[in-house]
Amino acid sequence: MEQLLQHLVNGLVLGGTYALLGIGLTLIFGLMNVVNFAHGEFYTLGAYAAFAALALGGVDFVVAVLAAIGAGALLGALCERVLLRPLRAESIDTTMLVMIGVWIAMQNGELLVWGGVAKSIPHPFPTAPLVLGPVSIAPLRVFVLVLAAGLIAASYLLIHRTKLGRAMRATFQDRDTAALMGVRISRIHTATFAFGSALAAAAGALLGPVFLAYPSMGDLAALKAFCVVILGGLGNLPGATLGGLLLGIAEELGAGYVSSGYRDAVGFVIIILVLLLRPSGLFAREERIG
Amino acid sequence: MTAPEGGPLLRVEELHAAYGPVAALRGLDLTVGQGELVCLIGANGAGKTSTLRAISGLLPAARGRILFDGRPIHAAEPAEILEAGIAHCPEGRRVFPYLTVQENLEMGAYVRRDRHAVAEDLERVCTHFPILAERRRQMAGTLSGGEQQMLAIARALMARPRLILFDEPSLGLAPTLVETTFEIIADIRRRGTTVLMVEQNAYGALRMADRGYVMETGRIVLAGPARALLDDDHVRRAYLGG
Numbered sequence: 001m002e003q004l005l006q007h008l009v010n011g012l013v014l015g016g017t018y019a020l021l022g023i024g025l026t027l028i029f030g031l032m033n034v035v036n037f038a039h040g041e042f043y044t045l046g047a048y049a050a051f052a053a054l055a056l057g058g059v060d061f062v063v064a065v066l067a068a069i070g071a072g073a074l075l076g077a078l079c080e081r082v083l084l085r086p087l088r089a090e091s092i093d094t095t096m097l098v099m100i101g102v103w104i105a106m107q108n109g110e111l112l113v114w115g116g117v118a119k120s121i122p123h124p125f126p127t128a129p130l131v132l133g134p135v136s137i138a139p140l141r142v143f144v145l146v147l148a149a150g151l152i153a154a155s156y157l158l159i160h161r162t163k164l165g166r167a168m169r170a171t172f173q174d175r176d177t178a179a180l181m182g183v184r185i186s187r188i189h190t191a192t193f194a195f196g197s198a199l200a201a202a203a204g205a206l207l208g209p210v211f212l213a214y215p216s217m218g219d220l221a222a223l224k225a226f227c228v229v230i231l232g233g234l235g236n237l238p239g240a241t242l243g244g245l246l247l248g249i250a251e252e253l254g255a256g257y258v259s260s261g262y263r264d265a266v267g268f269v270i271i272i273l274v275l276l277l278r279p280s281g282l283f284a285r286e287e288r289i290g
Numbered sequence: 291m292t293a294p295e296g297g298p299l300l301r302v303e304e305l306h307a308a309y310g311p312v313a314a315l316r317g318l319d320l321t322v323g324q325g326e327l328v329c330l331i332g333a334n335g336a337g338k339t340s341t342l343r344a345i346s347g348l349l350p351a352a353r354g355r356i357l358f359d360g361r362p363i364h365a366a367e368p369a370e371i372l373e374a375g376i377a378h379c380p381e382g383r384r385v386f387p388y389l390t391v392q393e394n395l396e397m398g399a400y401v402r403r404d405r406h407a408v409a410e411d412l413e414r415v416c417t418h419f420p421i422l423a424e425r426r427r428q429m430a431g432t433l434s435g436g437e438q439q440m441l442a443i444a445r446a447l448m449a450r451p452r453l454i455l456f457d458e459p460s461l462g463l464a465p466t467l468v469e470t471t472f473e474i475i476a477d478i479r480r481r482g483t484t485v486l487m488v489e490q491n492a493y494g495a496l497r498m499a500d501r502g503y504v505m506e507t508g509r510i511v512l513a514g515p516a517r518a519l520l521d522d523d524h525v526r527r528a529y530l531g532g
Contacts, residue, residue, distance in 0.1 A: 163396075163400075166389065166393055166396065166397065167397070167400065169386070169388065169389060169393075170386045170389060170397050173386045173387060173388055173389070174384055174386055176348055176384075177384040177386070178397070179348060179368040180346060180368055180372070180380060181372070181397045181398060181400045181401075181445075181449075182368065182369040182372040182373065182401035183369070183400060184369050
């Protein structure tokens with residue numbers, strides 16, 4: 001029982017960042033119909049941006065996360081504007097291939113700039129864990145969980161309480177009619193891709209200091225983001241949030257009770273089961289954004 | 291530059307448009323005067339919906355011109371055309387099913403910057419359509435067909451347009467609701483908004499319109515005062531059931 005609580009807490013920390021990754025990917029997938037294979041690279045970008053800000057810039061950790069978010073949004077917007085906008089009329093296969101190209105290019109770019117040796121991202125938190133009854137947790141992880149929760153809440157507010165979010169949901173539900181309302185669909189695409197990429201970068205900046213930063217760190221993150229999207233259903237924000245938390249907890253439980261070597265396998269076993277039994281996702285109501 | 295006094299609000303000249311290799315409009319000409327209610331009738335596939343989609347910028351014009359208030363709009367984006375003053379209430383109502391009634395209405399005012407006037411219009415529309423006020427927080431997809439039509443019309447009004455394009459507003463509605471819908475459209479015109487309407491209910495549409503156009507295979511084949519079209523032999527045989 002005591003062990004279970006510990007696993008749940010660890011799972012939440014991991015799951016919160018998976019949720020961020022998943023929300024970003026599901027928005028891009030749902031609204032733009034782009035299978036973003038480069039999503040993991042924005043995660044890596046976020047980790048390195050945080051590393052640069054913390055190790056080289058010597059700034060506050062929160063500022064470093066914000067810097068990562070800014071870098072992700074900027075590069076995401078650029079990527080959409082330059083590569084995806086000219087291909088809007090093309091098939092999903094075409095844009096998928098382009099995003100695979102972006103994935104390879106970004107990963108090798110990271111290798112070129114930062115080298116292949118894993119970097120430990122410095123953080124200002126004490127390493128002695130906080131002990132709350134049966135659960136002990138590193139202060140860094142508490143911070144990661146809180147910030148992830150804050151960013152998820154901010155995403156909900158953006159989608160449900162702002163004019164941009166309303167236009168995004170309208171575009172997802174009926175593109176032509178949204179255009180008739182005066183929504184400039186191209187701008188919605190740029191904003192969506194920037195937003196999704198920023199969330200991936202935020203996840204990288206948060207988990208980077210927990211683990212390590214290295215150029216191929218995004219590969220597994222991207223796969224997990226796809227897991228979360230499949231779990232939650234296309235364009236489904238609550239689904240991605242719950243899916244992320246569920247995946248994080250399942251991984252922790254798998255690692256704790258089966259074998260830590262199987263940690264990453266747990267998620268994929270779940271995905272295979274979901275695809276077999278509930279292919280539209282665990283929480284799918286209909287196709288939706290929001 | 292504005293049109294000379296009494297000139298048409300909307301003028302479509304020699305308009306051609308296509309969906310890929312399939313021609314939809316083949317040299318269409320029509321005008322809509324300030325304050326008029328004009329209806330466009332024709333068989334399925336004649337190009338009525340394509341005409342409206344071309345005017346509102348969803349279907350790019352291959353050749354020809356569209357002038358609104360004397361200004362060319364055939365190369366403009368849908369958002370610019372809406373800002374110029376043309377709202378389009380599309381076929382099949384097309385409310386956003388997972389936005390609330392209020393959010394749908396707010397989408398109608400998406401291009402407007404005058405937030406206070408938008409809030410006022412929202413209240414006005416809700417007074418005008420009490421059923422929408424009642425269902426304000428409900429998802430639009432849960433409304434009945436008639437309610438969705440009211441919402442689609444109200445949403446178009448939220449843009450404060452000078453010209454509204456209605457595409458088959460009576461489609462799929464119960465007869466009493468068809469009557470109500472036509473009354474609402476007549477009322478919109480009485481309040482000073484110009485209307486161009488596409489209708490398969492040719493009799494009902496011509497009865498309320500000032501002028502009518504008959505479309506066949508992407509062009510206008512007959513035009514005239516609505517009364518005259520109602521009495522025309524060809525129109526009676528082809529569109530009014532004898």
